[in-house]
Amino acid sequence: MASKGLRKVVAMSDTSFDVSVGQGAPGKKRWSLLRIGGRFWSWVWFILGAIYFLVPLFATLRHSLRMERDVLGFKAYERAFEDPSFLETFLLSNALAVATIICSAILIVPTAYWIRLRLPQARRIAEFITLLPFVIPAIILVFGLIRTYSTHFTIPFTDIELFQPLTTTKFGTYALITAGYMVLAMPYMYRSVDTGMRVVDIRTLTEAAQSLGAGWFTIITQVILPNVRSALLSGALLTFAIVVGEVTLASFLGVDAFGPYLFLIGQHKAYEPAALSFVTFLLTWIAMGMIQFVTGGQGQATGAH
């Protein structure tokens, strides 16, 4: 992602210099020198940026390969993977991530759709709400969740009990943490879905489907969803990356997720955390690569009409 962004910057500065060449025809030589200069500086910035990202990563990798004295090897990786907790927590986090993505999609696709279609004036409010997770730290969210859901929940002013404390049961806790993750993932999910809906003209597509006899469920599942699929996917992969590495919610709610596990062994072991960090890094990158791949392919299919 980062490298692509940088490459874009390079390309942009290139074209802007090209334009000035066209305008300043008389001093052509000087301009083209400047253009080379522009490209040079773009590369300098690109390389600096790359170093900033790659050096720590490289250090982590090197460290993780040095568990045995004087040899480079995958011992740390073997050790890390041997621990049964690794697989347990990793699988749990994956399951939670999938649950988060599915629930978010069910919530956000119809919401974003309805706002675009019928409540365009509510878009600013929706955007503001989806940005809240950036402003309010996860720790506040988790304390709010615990305070609200660790007691018996009654309908206000009555004694009718709605549900048992969620934090006392395993399923309840998983439901709670999934809801929490949905909040954290909202900025990514909502924004990517909303952008996806801007690309296709959902209003006209909706009307076309309606005039052919389709009801809301059919429209959302057969027309809207397939056309925002790539946008949804990019949101989903970001969500995945967030959930798998998340520490705050999981540790305060006492869920044995991958994030707290990584944190724990980080405090007790020397080489394994580096190995696992690197693996998580790779996973994230694979996720990013998949976004690029999937959206790249789809973008051509839907974007060209």
Added chain:
Amino acid sequence: MSYLSLENVTKQFGDAVVVDNFNLGIEKGEFVSFLGPSGCGKTTTLRMVAGFELPTSGRITLDGVDITDKAPNQRNVGMIFQAYALFPNMTVAQNIGFGLRIRKMNSTDVHARVDEMLNLVNLEKHANKYPYQLSGGQQQRVSLARALAIRPEVLLLDEPLSALDAKIRVSLRQEIRAIQKRLGITAIFVTHDQEEALSISDRIVVMNVGEMEQVGTPFEIYNFPKTQFVANFVGSLNNADAEVIDPANGILAMDGVHFKTAEEDFASRKKGDKVKFSVRPERFSFAVEPKKDNVIDCTIENITFLGSVVRIQIKIGNTNFNMDTFNNPFLELPAIGAKEQVMCSKEAVLVL
């Protein structure tokens, strides 16, 4: 009672009256065009028939059934949009079959109907392509096939050709008209292109800011416009100010030049009234029969080739008029600045 009828249909958005007391009956199998300038409420009227907008007041009936409040997906109405609105995630065949699958038609029947429709619009070869792989004209034909596949009671077309280039526009409009005639389907066609409306409609509804100006066949609309607006909007027109000279005999004068009109109400006017009159450019011709109603002296000001037509600017009195004649290689055009005589019949002089 008509097959499709709009009775006293009014639509307001807030305080703005966009469609004002619209009354129209359309017979089964008729092709009606809504013609009018941008923002006059054509789309809004069409969308009320489709069910996308609810009339503020009034009633819409289709085949004797009141459909005013019916949801769009409960009406059997085909809609064609300017932007094609094909589902990008579906192939041509899937697009055409969409409405049929919603109607729970079994797959062999869907297949057969889709093939029939592909055949109708000549797109058999493209059944498995995606919309983005087709040209604009092809996409619009798919959209036509998709709308017709459900055998709609009415076909609504909202400027379906506006996004296409001129050549395809002409061939596709003929294709649409031919298919409509063959299937005997009732259609409403929205356009702001008068030539389009004139060439394919059974009847034209000329609209102006929410109101109907005139309803009639293309022939009536063009030759006997009832209002100044219709006369100006449909075809091109020369307009001039004049003074009534002799109401009984239909004589009026412009810059001292007398014109004779056949306008029916002209007798009710008073001598000395100021009026506006109009003459279509093609109604002028160079005078060869002196017996014609109006034989007028003029000066040739300018000559423009427009392909099949030659437009000649003539000066009558102090006013410039356009005059159109068909182009042909043997045409002898007068020189610029020459004094000539032109003529036009008294029916050509419209006083509105």
